[in-house]
Amino acid sequence: MTAFESLLAFQRQTEALSSIAERLGWDQETVMPRGATEQRAEEMAAIEGVLHERRTDPRISEWLDRAEARDEKEQRILELIGREHRRAARVPARLATELARQTSLSQGIWAEARANDAPDDFMPVLNDVLMLKREEAAALADGGDLYDALLEDYEPGATQAEIAALFDAMRPRLVALREDVLGADHQPQALSGHFAQETQLRLARTCATAFGYDWSRGRMDLAVHPFSSGRWQDSRITTRVVETDPFNCLYSTIHEVGHSSYELGIDDDYAFTPLGRGVSMGVHESQSRIYENQIGRGRALTSWLYQRMNDAFGGLSIADADAFYGTVNKVTPGFIRTEADEVQYNLHIMLRFDLERQLISGRLDTEDLVEAWNARFLNDFGVAVDRPANGVLQDVHWAVGLFGYFPTYALGNVYAGCLNAAMRGDLPDLDASLTKGAADPAVEWLRENVQRHGGLYAPRQLIELAIGGEVSEEPLLNYLETKFGEIYRL
Template sequence: MSAFDDLLAFQRQTEALASVAGRLGWDQETVMPRGATEQRAEEMAAMESVLHERRTDPRIGEWLDAAEPRTEVEERITALITRDFRRATRIPARLATEIARVTSLSQGIWADARAKEAPAEFLPTLHDVLALRREEAACLADGGDLYDALLDDYEPGATQAQIATLFDAMRPRLVELRDDILGADYQPVPLSGDFPQKTQLRLARTCATAFGYDWRRGRMDLAVHPFSSGRWQDSRITTRVVETDPFNCLYSTIHEVGHSSYELGIDEDYAFTPLGAGVSMGVHESQSRIYENQMGRGRAFTGWLFQRMSDAFDGIDIADAEAFYATVNRVTPGFIRTESDEVQYNLHIMMRFDLERDLVSGRLDVNDLEEAWNTRFQRDFGVAVDRPANGVLQDVHWAVGLFGYFPTYALGNVYAGCLNVALREAVPDLDAALAQGDAGPGVEWLRENLQRHGALYEPRALIEGATGAAISEAPLLDYLETKFRDIYRL
């Protein structure tokens, strides 16, 4: 065997073990008994210890020095293993293990504090999580910016300066559009009524099927915070149910199907290699957001969904499909990011981006986070936060140490805007299929042009290769203005 073959065989086992660790995380957020939190933290720490030892094994360096990749695929695999090896060797085993243990514990503490509306019970743990992640960032930054070091985990090559410039370009048009919408004479009616959990979940499965979810290789469960987990032959989704708001369940489901379909759509030859996963969280979000929004919230698909909801719930208090389309896309200054309309969603992300940058830099103390959140939310959205679960406790990300993750949601929206232009040009009859509850033509185009490549290309190169155009925020903003000015008769 060549050095490259030895390297790949070793990596295959590491990827398999990482997949097992991921399944432990899925179990913790779905079906694990709540009393098992401390045990699971030790299990996760043990798994991370084993994985860190493998990722820093000196033989990897020797194999990399001797490897002679023969193809583009082998060159990319070698480059990704090199990047991961250099990163892993900068982080002490003690630190990697402790991060895994503390973030596993923190997740349960956050969930309990959220349920009890008690941020004071969570903030000391958040302080510990932040300290560990800042220590990790210092190991990776080589004297550079700590936030950039963390961001690189989720969007390789991106910097906070680039993202801040992007957000500065997006904010004025988003705020102007929102203000025009909220001041419009026409306002869609909200959906009202009681929508039983069992019926919501049955309809959610129907929607997942409409978007091509492979039930042979997936399943759907309930979670406090919807997510997807897994890859290759096992990628699972979760959703949540609010019995007064079925859109929460249905669109969370479609969103997570987008994530899961990306993993399931990757070329099967890349399984158990660094290529066998989404290349970045921004690209991942582009898939979930284009499934959920450009396809799922469009006039064609909502027309189909209107009839399905009317049948499932024995009628709903919306007059017709056109009114239902407006209701699905209703703009309102709500508290919850995951339930936000398309116009305001990125404003939620911009707020979190600024807060977490201040936390990582030390400009904001954890003990002052709730007040900073509430003040910023009032300023950005004109509404006072009514309770912690609608404010600083609503997202799980900081509890599990995902500092640097939030901006990838907005990047995903920008990427989705670019992809939507190319998709509509390539599949001009897409809306005709969506009107029949069939997202297949869109899903197939995305699979062929993006998903199958996995991590073969860097994020920007992948998006630009799929679209044939430079990445820009303009397609997203143009799409939003066209769509919502039409809905609100502006």
């Protein structure tokens, strides 16, 4: 075997083991018995220990030194393995396994604290996680910026300075749009009623199928915080049900279908290589957000959904598809990020981005976090948080150590704005399909231009190849102003 082949054979096993770790995470959040938390934490620590040992294996350096790439794919594989190897080498094994153990434990404690609205039960554990993440960030940063070092895990190449500048550019137009919308004379009708869990789940399956989800390589389960999990032949989605708000379930489902379809859409030849995973969380969120919003909350698709919901729930209180389009996109001063409309969503992200930068830099302690969250929320949204489950406890991310993840949602929205503009240019008749509940042309366009490439191109490069131009926040902001201007008759 050549050095390249030896390296790739070794990497394939590492990829398989990392896929196992991800499957265990799925198990924990969906089907694991509640009494198994300590055991699972030990298991997660053990497999993370194995992964860390493999990623830091000294043979990788030797293989990398001797390996010769025959084309750009092999070149990229070497680059990605090298990056993973160098990053892992900076983190002590003890810290890597301790993080796996601690985040597995804290996930359950967060879920319980959220259910009981008891932030005091969670904050000490969050602090443990935060201290470990700061230690990890210091190890990874090697004298550089702590937050950037963590961001690199989710959006390789991005920096907090660049993201802060992007957010500064976006904020004024988003705030202005929100004020116009909330103050508009015309306000869309809200949906009211009781929507049975079974019916919601049946309809969620219908939506997933309409968005091309491959059920032979996936499944759908319930989770406290919806997520998708897995790659290649096995990428599963989760959803949740609120019986007064069916949009929560339906749009969570469509969002997760976007994530899973990205993984399932990657070229089969890349399976269990570093090319066989989504390239960044920003690109991942571009897929989930474009499925959910630009496609899923568009006029064409919602006209189909209006019929399906009428059939499923036996008559909605909304008069027609046009009114329903307004209902789906109604902007209200809500607390929950995952339920937020497209206008306010990025403002939720900016709040988290700023707070987590303070946590990582040490300018904010977890014991002051509830207060800091509530003050910032009141400032940004003009409403006081009513209870912790609607505030700082709403998201799972920090509990499981995902500091640096949140900004990728907003980056994903920006990418989705760019992709949507290019896709609509290429597919002028897309709405005719969407009106019939068939998202295939959009799904195929995204698979062809984004998903199939997996990790082959760097995130921004991938999007720029897909759209044939530069990434900018302009398409997203223009789209939002046009869409909500029309709905709110501004």
